[in-house]
Amino acid sequence: MNTAIRRPTFFVSDRTGISAEGMGDALLEQFDDVKFKRATYPFINTPEKAHALVQIINRAAEENGVRPIVFSSIADSNVLQIVKSSQGLHISFFDAFLGELEQELGVSARHSVISRVHNVERYDARMEAVNFALNHDDGVSDKELKEADVILMGVSRCGKTPTCLYLALQYGIRAANYPLTPDDLGTTELPRMVKPYKNKLFGLTIQPERLHDIRQERRPDSTYAALQTCRNEVADAQAMFRTHNIPHTNTTHKSVEELAVCIMQECKLKRRF
Amino acid sequence: MNTAIRRPTFFVSDRTGISAEGMGDALLEQFDDVKFKRATYPFINTPEKAHALVQIINRAAEENGVRPIVFSSIADSNVLQIVKSSQGLHISFFDAFLGELEQELGVSARHSVISRVHNVERYDARMEAVNFALNHDDGVSDKELKEADVILMGVSRCGKTPTCLYLALQYGIRAANYPLTPDDLGTTELPRMVKPYKNKLFGLTIQPERLHDIRQERRPDSTYAALQTCRNEVADAQAMFRTHNIPHTNTTHKSVEELAVCIMQECKLKRRF
Numbered sequence: 001m002n003t004a005i006r007r008p009t010f011f012v013s014d015r016t017g018i019s020a021e022g023m024g025d026a027l028l029e030q031f032d033d034v035k036f037k038r039a040t041y042p043f044i045n046t047p048e049k050a051h052a053l054v055q056i057i058n059r060a061a062e063e064n065g066v067r068p069i070v071f072s073s074i075a076d077s078n079v080l081q082i083v084k085s086s087q088g089l090h091i092s093f094f095d096a097f098l099g100e101l102e103q104e105l106g107v108s109a110r111h112s113v114i115s116r117v118h119n120v121e122r123y124d125a126r127m128e129a130v131n132f133a134l135n136h137d138d139g140v141s142d143k144e145l146k147e148a149d150v151i152l153m154g155v156s157r158c159g160k161t162p163t164c165l166y167l168a169l170q171y172g173i174r175a176a177n178y179p180l181t182p183d184d185l186g187t188t189e190l191p192r193m194v195k196p197y198k199n200k201l202f203g204l205t206i207q208p209e210r211l212h213d214i215r216q217e218r219r220p221d222s223t224y225a226a227l228q229t230c231r232n233e234v235a236d237a238q239a240m241f242r243t244h245n246i247p248h249t250n251t252t253h254k255s256v257e258e259l260a261v262c263i264m265q266e267c268k269l270k271r272r273f
Numbered sequence: 274m275n276t277a278i279r280r281p282t283f284f285v286s287d288r289t290g291i292s293a294e295g296m297g298d299a300l301l302e303q304f305d306d307v308k309f310k311r312a313t314y315p316f317i318n319t320p321e322k323a324h325a326l327v328q329i330i331n332r333a334a335e336e337n338g339v340r341p342i343v344f345s346s347i348a349d350s351n352v353l354q355i356v357k358s359s360q361g362l363h364i365s366f367f368d369a370f371l372g373e374l375e376q377e378l379g380v381s382a383r384h385s386v387i388s389r390v391h392n393v394e395r396y397d398a399r400m401e402a403v404n405f406a407l408n409h410d411d412g413v414s415d416k417e418l419k420e421a422d423v424i425l426m427g428v429s430r431c432g433k434t435p436t437c438l439y440l441a442l443q444y445g446i447r448a449a450n451y452p453l454t455p456d457d458l459g460t461t462e463l464p465r466m467v468k469p470y471k472n473k474l475f476g477l478t479i480q481p482e483r484l485h486d487i488r489q490e491r492r493p494d495s496t497y498a499a500l501q502t503c504r505n506e507v508a509d510a511q512a513m514f515r516t517h518n519i520p521h522t523n524t525t526h527k528s529v530e531e532l533a534v535c536i537m538q539e540c541k542l543k544r545r546f
Binding site: 007016019022025026027028032034067073089091093096104105109110111122123127166170214260261262 | 290298301302362387407487535538
């Protein structure tokens with residue numbers, strides 16, 4: 001088989017497709033040498049949309065001369081059968097497991113799409129957490145630290161802000177962040193402001209070389225961006241974390257998702273929705 | 274069987290577990306009347322961690338007198354076999370599909386955990402998008418609108434900010450937001466500032482009653498929060514969207530994920546990583 005072609009791959013869902021993409025990608029990443037050409041089709045929740053998609057999948061099969069891979073997360077049996085009538089290798093998460101779950105649980109599944117009932121509480125928890133992260137980014141007061149579920153501490157540009165936002169959006173966690181500035185460093189004493197909240201602290205570190213690259217983008221050739229500054233700041237921050245037994249992790253090789261999950265686990269945080 | 278007990282449910286992964294949770298939850302939501310007691314175990318990537326987890330699963334089985342459900346996303350066959358030796362109904366996404374994919378693709382899968390190689394480009398695209406959303410939240414300049422991939426437009430508190438942040442984190446999309454203030458409303462003319470970027474606009478609307486509730490929280494009993502104000506503003510905004518054929522959606526019953534996917538689709542945006 002010609003391995004140079006990119007295998008057409010479809011992620012199909014009756015809702016957003018975010019889960020089908022996530023699980024499908026985890027499977028595809030197990031194949032190092034194969035290239036995939038991805039397309040996502042969300043909200044496929046009617047026979048009409050399913051029929052239209054079948055045409056698209058079949059066209060991809062013909063144009064590429066190879067069977068597409070179709071990951072699907074579709075609850076409605078009728079819609080699913082239409083999608084499965086297309087020319088593809090069908091990996092259907094609902095087909096594969098709903099029967100087994102029905103047997104185990106002793107009840108029938110709905111087999112119909114659930115538009116997640118709008119949950120006002122869920123929305124409010126999320127909004128509150130997002131607003132918390134936005135309002136308390138890089139400018140914290142005592143009141144705010146008191147209300148925080150967790151306080152991320154680290155030198156400027158080590159990855160605090162996106163991690164706080166992800167914690168808010170994904171888990172409804174109120175994450176404040178405390179930037180360690182040169183004023184705080186050069187000593188292993190905890191900054192006065194965060195001292196009362198030691199049990200909420202989580203430290204982020206980073207490779208000095210990577211920090212240098214990031215800061216260069218922002219303020220080229222400044223003292224702030226100099227490699228030596230980065231080395232000193234990171235070393236001081238790490239010494240502080242170690243002295244006070246503050247749990248910490250290195251952000252250099254981690255995605256925002258990995259950081260968030262790692263913090264949830266280390267700080268034993270519970271999702272708020 | 275006693276349906277009053279909450280069935281212990283484990284989401285187990287050698288990485289973050291976010292995909293296993295997403296797909297597992299989609300399956301569980303198909304069972305309306307069953308209650309589940311969820312726990313996530315991320316980073317189960319060694320035999321030692323797997324053995325420790327087996328103990329936890331078996332203890333849950335004994336304490337609850339019912340077989341736990343175990344969703345797992347684990348690539349390493351050895352680690353997976355250990356997890357599967359626990360007392361549970363095992364729904365293993367890798368077990369179920371890797372063989373089929375190997376056959377179709379004509380190559381072997383790695384069967385080992387991939388710590389997603391840190392992709393600097395991916396990180397940078399994401400950071401840039403997050404910074405873009407943060408810097409351009411509710412205060413836009415012409416330069417910023419020019420650089421935006423999409424501009425979300427809507428009345429105050431209709432859901433623009435979390436949607437922009439989610440678009441940035443999940444897809445690396447640069448989403449600006451333009452708040453429609455009373456100055457902009459009362460006419461169907463597009464605000465001067467966004468007029469040159471009509472093709473990037475996406476409108477958000479909301480039920481006036483829900484908007485009233487949200488604004489009440491923020492500024493109780495103000496003119497801003499009054500139901501009549503909310504009704505007028507929403508009606509004016511909708512008239513503006515319709516007059517200029519601006520694609521739009523109602524946020525009232527949608528999650529942030531659904532809004533983001535809907536916008537990606539309607540505006541034909543391509544993820545930046």
